[in-house]
Amino acid sequence: MNPATRREKLFDMSPRRSDPGIRTGLVDVAARLLSEHGPRALSARRVAAEAGSSTMALYTHFGGMSGLVREMVREGFVRLEQHLSAVGATDDPVADMALLGRAYRRNALANSHLYAVMFGGSSLAGFSLGEEDRQAGRYTLLHAVECASRCSAAGRFSAIIPELTASQMWIAVHGLVTLELGGYLIDPLDADRCFEAQLVGLMIGAGDEPEAATRSVAASGQRLEHVCRAE
Amino acid sequence: MNPATRREKLFDMSPRRSDPGIRTGLVDVAARLLSEHGPRALSARRVAAEAGSSTMALYTHFGGMSGLVREMVREGFVRLEQHLSAVGATDDPVADMALLGRAYRRNALANSHLYAVMFGGSSLAGFSLGEEDRQAGRYTLLHAVECASRCSAAGRFSAIIPELTASQMWIAVHGLVTLELGGYLIDPLDADRCFEAQLVGLMIGAGDEPEAATRSVAASGQRLEHVCRAE
DNA sequence: CCCGTTCGCATAACGATGTCATGAATCCGG
DNA sequence: CCGGATTCATGACATCGTTATGCGAACGGG
Structure with missing residues (x-):
């Protein structure tokens, strides 16, 4: 099953109200890092850390750094x-x-x-x-x-x-x-x-x-x- | 002393006739790698290996990858x-x-x-x-x-x-x-x-x-x- | 209500990267 | 010919992207 559709279902059912979605959180953090600190600051570990998750979440959602x-x-x-x-x-x-x-x-x-x-x-x-x-x-x-x-x-x-x-x-x-x-x-x-x-x-x-x-x-x-x- | 002037002197006196200059060799290899295989192929180890030297030569001459x-x-x-x-x-x-x-x-x-x-x-x-x-x-x-x-x-x-x-x-x-x-x-x-x-x-x-x-x-x-x- | 299945994610590891400390070999001025 | 200087090879370190493994939570059928 595609991770995107998986995420779609998860979003519709919204298992955790406090979680605004790790997927969008990762994208937001990455965009902020890129905009504020340049391309060199865009590392998988740093994005995951600042988003409050581990690097593995980045791979389940985007398949890697290039996907993000x-x-x-x-x-x-x-x-x-x-x-x-x-x-x-x-x-x-x-x-x-x-x-x-x-x-x-x-x-x-x-x-x-x-x-x-x-x-x-x-x-x-x-x-x-x-x-x-x-x-x-x-x-x-x-x-x-x-x-x-x-x-x-x-x-x-x-x-x-x-x-x-x-x-x-x-x-x-x-x-x-x-x-x-x-x-x-x-x-x-x-x-x-x-x-x-x-x-x-x-x-x-x-x-x-x-x-x-x-x-x-x-x-x-x-x-x-x-x-x-x-x- | 500046590596550039150092190299300049070395080039003028040409200590080894068979060696066309490791410095220019590194630049040539790097340019070829960049042109033929793209930016991802431009790694310090690969450039040094294809130029027939070690990575340290790259640092004495250019101070690092960005210098090259x-x-x-x-x-x-x-x-x-x-x-x-x-x-x-x-x-x-x-x-x-x-x-x-x-x-x-x-x-x-x-x-x-x-x-x-x-x-x-x-x-x-x-x-x-x-x-x-x-x-x-x-x-x-x-x-x-x-x-x-x-x-x-x-x-x-x-x-x-x-x-x-x-x-x-x-x-x-x-x-x-x-x-x-x-x-x-x-x-x-x-x-x-x-x-x-x-x-x-x-x-x-x-x-x-x-x-x-x-x-x-x-x-x-x-x-x-x-x-x-x-x- | 409960258990087997599935899914999301954290941990830890692997190979490769840029960089630098160490030391040997070589060159050059005196 | 020698001694300081310089070039470069070796190896180590932190960090990178990526992935194998495993744990805990959520789901669905009974």
């Missing part, structure tokens, strides 16, 4: 999805697109170590991305694809293939975030400055008028606070 | 520098810029695991980038800065700050390469297709005319083979 990382990655994808879904659709689709980029970057910076595992190719505890994980990552592109379609429909983008335009947005924002996390973007050309320029350049490259692009990107900057407060 | 990784990173930077230097200056600066991007990607794909450590934030064997390493990485930007200046001087780019334009090129190409290495860019929008579109979009975003940008990028694709053969 996979679970964190899954949760990272749903969190990214939530951040992107918080960006709605207004009458300025280019501003919406820029706001998608801002939300993406915001999520990446908030969970930097996890982001490096999800998209940066950082091999953590022997874990490597499976095809389903990658598919979950590509799924986040759909927000940008839909937005690119609206930009084209509104006559702002001249690009014909919204998937390609969305990919370019993704690639550029991902590149900025990873270089920023690597500490490469500093003082004269810091990450904030590069990001603003990147957004405007992307919109122009997709076919928008320079003045309109600048205005929409600036407007999305204003609207950012609003979305953040809504979280 | 740092040495590989340094060599990775000079190799990248060589790839970028091979791109000369022609009368079409936009094509030169596109060719710089192609050379950058070429080098990254040829040494994918090393690239992930240099720019992707992949924490390998407890190594983390020092500020001098990052400075070496930023140094590679100078090629693109000089090229962006030429693009502006030729009236192709309208951007005022060549450093900012060059950064955008770097960010975008880096983003594409990391997503490509992560396996995220597949069939309908594979890495090649995205890369070509990215190059054109970047030039347009920097201010070039769409038709001229398309022509220059295509021309750089033709010229790529020539540069590769020159290596």
